[in-house]
Structures are given as C-alpha cells and as structure tokens.
Amino acid sequence: MNLQVRIMSLIVSVLFVAYVLSLVRSRKLREVDSIVWILAGLAIFVISVWVKPLVFITELIGAKFPVSTLFFSGLIFLAFVSLWMTTRISGLSEQVKELAQRLTLMTEEKPEE
Amino acid sequence: MEVSVEQRILVIIPARNEAESIGPIISEVKRLHPDFDLLVIDDASTDLTGAVARESGARVLRAPINLGYGGAVQAGFKYAYSHAYDLVILMDADGQHDPTYINTLVEASGELDMVVGSRFRGQATYKIPLIRLLGMRVFSGIASTITRRRITDTSSGFQALRREVFTMFALGSYPVDFPDADTLIWVARHGFQVGEVAVEMHERRAGQSMISGLSSSLKYALKMPLSIFVTILRIPSTQKGEDAR
Numbered sequence: 001m002n003l004q005v006r007i008m009s010l011i012v013s014v015l016f017v018a019y020v021l022s023l024v025r026s027r028k029l030r031e032v033d034s035i036v037w038i039l040a041g042l043a044i045f046v047i048s049v050w051v052k053p054l055v056f057i058t059e060l061i062g063a064k065f066p067v068s069t070l071f072f073s074g075l076i077f078l079a080f081v082s083l084w085m086t087t088r089i090s091g092l093s094e095q096v097k098e099l100a101q102r103l104t105l106m107t108e109e110k111p112e113e
Numbered sequence: 114m115e116v117s118v119e120q121r122i123l124v125i126i127p128a129r130n131e132a133e134s135i136g137p138i139i140s141e142v143k144r145l146h147p148d149f150d151l152l153v154i155d156d157a158s159t160d161l162t163g164a165v166a167r168e169s170g171a172r173v174l175r176a177p178i179n180l181g182y183g184g185a186v187q188a189g190f191k192y193a194y195s196h197a198y199d200l201v202i203l204m205d206a207d208g209q210h211d212p213t214y215i216n217t218l219v220e221a222s223g224e225l226d227m228v229v230g231s232r233f234r235g236q237a238t239y240k241i242p243l244i245r246l247l248g249m250r251v252f253s254g255i256a257s258t259i260t261r262r263r264i265t266d267t268s269s270g271f272q273a274l275r276r277e278v279f280t281m282f283a284l285g286s287y288p289v290d291f292p293d294a295d296t297l298i299w300v301a302r303h304g305f306q307v308g309e310v311a312v313e314m315h316e317r318r319a320g321q322s323m324i325s326g327l328s329s330s331l332k333y334a335l336k337m338p339l340s341i342f343v344t345i346l347r348i349p350s351t352q353k354g355e356d357a358r
Contacts, residue, residue: 097289104176107174109163109174111170
C-alpha cells in the first residue's frame with residue numbers, strides 16, 4: 001500500500017472511532033454495542049501503520065494485492081455483524097411479543113351477561 | 114354423544130378485524146356448549162371485534178399490538194394454563210370452522226393429546242386455491258412421514274389440545290406466524306399422541322385470510338420447510354410438557 005492510501009485510511013479510522021465515541025457519549029449507542037465498531041476502527045488504524053500482517057495474510061491466502069485482502073475481510077466482517085444484528089432483532093422481537101402477551105393477559109374483559 | 118362434565122374446557126378464538134363474523138360463531142358455540150368457557154383474543158383489531166365478542170358472551174383479551182396468529186394463540190394458551198383448564202379448543206373467528214364439530218374434537222381428545230380437525234378427511238365446502246392445496250399436501254406428507262401417523266391437514270387451526278400440550282406451548286415457544294406441520298411434528302416428537310378427525314370447513318364469512326397475497330404465500334412456502342427442518346434438528350425434552358428450545 002502506498003503512503004497516500006495509508007494516510008487516508010489512518011484519517012478515516014481516527015474519524016470513525018471518534019464518531020463511534022460521540023454516539024456513545026450522546027447515549028445513541030450503548031457501550032457494549034460500540035465495542036465491535038471501536039475494535040474495527042482500531043484494526044484499520046493498526047493496518048494503516050503496520051502493514052506487515054496484512055502482507056503476510058495476503059500471501060497466506062494467495063491474494064494478489066493487500067487491498068483485496070482488506071476488502072475481503074471487510075466484507076466478511078460486515079456479513080457477520082449484520083447476522084449478529086439480525087439475531088439481536090429476533091431476540092428483541094421475542095421479548096416484545098412476550099411483553100405484549102403479558103399486557104394482553106392483564107386486559108381481560110368479562111362477557112356481558 | 115357424551116362429553117365428560119368434569120373437564121374444564123376453554124374455547125380459544127384468536128381474532129383480528131372479524132367483527133362481522135365473530136358474533137354468530139360465539140352465539141353458536143355458547144348454544145351448543147353452555148358449559149364451556151369462551152375466550153376471544155382480540156389481536157389489536159381496528160374494528161369492533163372485541164366489543165362484539167364481549168356482547169355475544171365471550172371473555173375478551175385485547176392485545177396492545179398485533180401479536181400475529183401464533184402470538185395470539187399462545188397468549189390464549191398462557192391464559193388456559195394460568196386458569197388451570199384441562200382442554201383447549203382452538204378455532205378461527207372467520208366462520209370456516211363449524212362449531213358442531215367441537216364435540217367430535219372433544220371426544221377424540223379422550224384418546225389423543227392433540228386433535229386436528231381435518232377438512233381433507235371430512236369436507237371443505239369451498240374451493241381451495243391450487244397452489245395452496247399443493248403446499249398443504251406436501252407439508253402433510255412430510256408431517257405424516259416424520260410423525261408416522263396419517264396427517265392430511267397440517268394447516269387446520271381447528272384443534273383440541275390437552276393440558277400437557279398447551280402447557281408446553283404456553284411455557285415454551287410457539288410459532289408466531291404460521292403454526293403448521295412444524296407444530297404437529299414438535300408435539301409428536303415429545304411423545305404426545307397426535308391425530309385427526311374429519312370436520313367440515315366453510316368459506317370464510319368476511320375479512321381476510323392469514324395467508325393471502327403473494328408475499329404471504331411465498332413466506333409460507335419458504336418458511337415452512339425450514340421450520341420443519343429445524344424442528345427435526347431440535348432435541349425434544351425428555352419430559353413431556355417441557356419445551357426444549
């Protein structure tokens with residue numbers, strides 16, 4: 001990766017982490033949910049500064065360019081994150097249903113005799 | 114036909130926007146079975162379903178948000194469980210299920226833990242769309258093979274469930290959208306006796322079917338095989354009446 005790309009990704013990663021932190025600060029994102037994004041931002045930061053591991057992985061998987069490895073791992077990461085989010089949604093839907101059923105059971109109206 | 118008088122029986126009718134059809138059904142059930150309790154789960158209707166049901170003599174539970182068919186039914190099971198009923202009769206609010214067959218279901222529940230009223234053993238007095246019919250046949254075939262019992266109508270919501278079975282669903286999980294072959298397989302895999310009786314089903318009086326429209330049918334066709342598959346993968350609890358999910 002040339003210097004230009006590295007500087008660019010360095011700036012992006014710093015801005016990204018700063019944005020995530022600002023979301024946590026304003027309570028739009030919970031600390032526990034922000035961890036995965038902060039780690040992702042840090043990973044980009046580390047790769048921008050220290051390219052060796054990326055080159056090593058690129059050679060290991062037989063890719064031509066380190067950038068391809070970066071894109072590939074980014075895609076995999078996003079796929080897993082969205083799958084994880086979907087499981088969270090499923091869990092929340094179940095909780096909402098449970099709550100709504102409990103509310104429903106409190107609304108009993110006796111028949112008019 | 115004699116029905117045991119000691120049993121406490123609850124008829125559960127999940128209903129969403131069925132104000133036009135629900136009144137006569139409740140009156141008919143009450144006339145035929147004055148000793149049964151009747152519970153309507155008004156699934157966040159925007160019409161007068163709840164009020165009509167109450168006026169007609171049913172107890173009514175009103176869901177604050179749309180629970181979906183399965184969610185409403187499960188709320189009914191929870192009610193039946195907490196009020197210690199022995200048997201639950203499940204029927205639709207749209208007039209498809211003929212209340213005169215409730216007796217047949219109750220009688221069969223003497224031998225079976227879960228009884229399904231089948232329109233294919235009995236009679237459907239209306240035309241079922243071909244695609245729908247094909248799906249019903251396929252899923253019934255799969256359910257029959259897995260449960261090793263002849264099942265012809267997996268999508269029938271006209272059922273009788275004994276305490277052990279509805280307790281399993283009340284305390285455990287129950288499909289939110291389309292309880293079908295997956296539910297029957299799950300019950301059978303717990304060692305419960307599942308079986309069918311012949312019933313007559315009619316054209317719905319008013320309102321709209323749960324599975325109507327292309328997206329709904331597609332969702333059904335895609336979801337059901339998957340649901341059956343994971344039901345087979347899940348390990349049932351060793352004890353009857355406990356959900357193992």
